[in-house]
Amino acid sequence: MGRKYVLPCAGYDRPGGKIGREAAELLADEDPEVVVGSVAALFAERPGEVKDFRSSQVICIDGCSVKCASKLAQARGNKDMLAVEVTDSIAAIEGSEERRSAVAESVGRLYQKTISKATSDILPKDFNDSAFLIEKIDKFILKVQKSLYYSDNDFWARVEGEDVRIGASDLLQQMASDIFFVELAEIGKKVEFGDDVGGFESTKTAIEIITPISGTILERNELLENNPELVNENPYGTGWFYLLKPDDIDELELLKDASEYITYAVEKAKHELGKKV
Amino acid sequence: MVMMSYEETPTNTFMGVDRKKIHWWPFIDSDKCDGCAGEYDCLKFCPHRVFRPIKNLLVIEVENRYNCVVFCRACQKMCPKDAISFPNKSDVLKLIKDVRSAGGE
Numbered sequence: 185m186g187r188k189y190v191l192p193c194a195g196y197d198r199p200g201g202k203i204g205r206e207a208a209e210l211l212a213d214e215d216p217e218v219v220v221g222s223v224a225a226l227f228a229e230r231p232g233e234v235k236d237f238r239s240s241q242v243i244c245i246d247g248c249s250v251k252c253a254s255k256l257a258q259a260r261g262n263k264d265m266l267a268v269e270v271t272d273s274i275a276a277i278e279g280s281e282e283r284r285s286a287v288a289e290s291v292g293r294l295y296q297k298t299i300s301k302a303t304s305d306i307l308p309k310d311f312n313d314s315a316f317l318i319e320k321i322d323k324f325i326l327k328v329q330k331s332l333y334y335s336d337n338d339f340w341a342r343v344e345g346e347d348v349r350i351g352a353s354d355l356l357q358q359m360a361s362d363i364f365f366v367e368l369a370e371i372g373k374k375v376e377f378g379d380d381v382g383g384f385e386s387t388k389t390a391i392e393i394i395t396p397i398s399g400t401i402l403e404r405n406e407l408l409e410n411n412p413e414l415v416n417e418n419p420y421g422t423g424w425f426y427l428l429k430p431d432d433i434d435e436l437e438l439l440k441d442a443s444e445y446i447t448y449a450v451e452k453a454k455h456e457l458g459k460k461v
Numbered sequence: 462m463v464m465m466s467y468e469e470t471p472t473n474t475f476m477g478v479d480r481k482k483i484h485w486w487p488f489i490d491s492d493k494c495d496g497c498a499g500e501y502d503c504l505k506f507c508p509h510r511v512f513r514p515i516k517n518l519l520v521i522e523v524e525n526r527y528n529c530v531v532f533c534r535a536c537q538k539m540c541p542k543d544a545i546s547f548p549n550k551s552d553v554l555k556l557i558k559d560v561r562s563a564g565g566e
Contacts, residue, residue: 335476336475336476336531337530337531337532337533376550376551376554377554378531378532378550378553378554379532379550380532380533380534380535383535388508389506389508390506390535390539391535392533392534392535394532394533438476438558438561
């Protein structure tokens with residue numbers, strides 16, 4: 185996905201700056217597309233440095249809240265940069281290697297998030313139809329995205345590297361109808377399969393988010409606070425709820441695959457429709 | 462009193478286990494329940510027809526226990542009198558996993 189210019193701040197003599205610098209080097213070791221930037225060279229506008237800076241996705245790692253790296257990147261004209269700060273919680277992690285990895289991981293996650301956001305901006309709202317199993321029930325069109333796992337409570341789980349993203353199925357959002365409020369649990373919370381982890385309210389009902397996998401919450405979809413309708417508009421995409429670090433990935437075997445789920449969902453949808461008649 | 466009817470059960474299994482083997486539905490503390498003074502919030506709230514009001518006593522009772530969504534505890538949270546409780550989730554999950562590993566239903 186193109187080159188990345190990772191710019192750690194210049195506070196090498198301070199704990200946060202040192203971790204940031206080490207994390208940048210770790211990222212460069214792991215990814216040939218990563219160039220480690222130099223605050224001094226960028227400040228002095230050394231030609232080679234400026235070229236790298238302008239031709240790459242810029243990712244700043246700030247060692248403290250003064251944010252020297254981000255400020256410099258902005259001053260040099262980059263408005264789309266990503267920035268990670270070595271927070272107190274990261275600084276409290278024991279072991280320099282662990283601290284370094286924690287920073288590198290948060291850079292990686294931030295970057296992935298940007299890519300997925302950019303991708304969802306480009307693609308039409310519902311990706312494209314080949315990614316779905318589609319059934320018509322009366323006038324309702326039910327979409328089940330292939331390659332996801334589904335719980336009997338109508339939540340999906342998607343494997344993303346070592347993490348698992350979860351959200352509501354199309355059936356669930358259709359049954360709920362217009363969602364106007366989503367309440368999400370805190371990042372870092374540990375959850376067990378079947379736990380309720382926040383919930384959402386629609387014009388028809390209130391539904392708890394029942395997690396289809398055990399693990400720790402890494403990210404939550406902050407967009408939903410102001411845009412709860414994304415769950416209706418794009419349940420398998422921008423309407424996701426959480427990214428979790430699973431305790432045991434094999435737990436997914438408890439869930440249904442897309443073809444098993446669509447059979448179940450059609451039956452459930454028919455039952456729901458039947459109730460209204 | 463009319464006998465309970467389970468005809469409403471949307472699906473017969475949950476995670477591949479016979480729904481009737483899974484003991485998950487609300488327990489009503491009839492000392493605490495006051496039927497919300499005739500409003501029956503849980504009855505209005507739950508879309509799965511789990512509850513039935515007993516109007517002369519101003520309390521709610523569970524009519525369709527197997528309609529209750531396994532692991533959902535939304536009615537417990539919204540009950541103003543805290544009169545609704547559920548079984549221990551880990552115990553129920555363990556039972557489901559045990560039945561599954563023993564070869565299904």
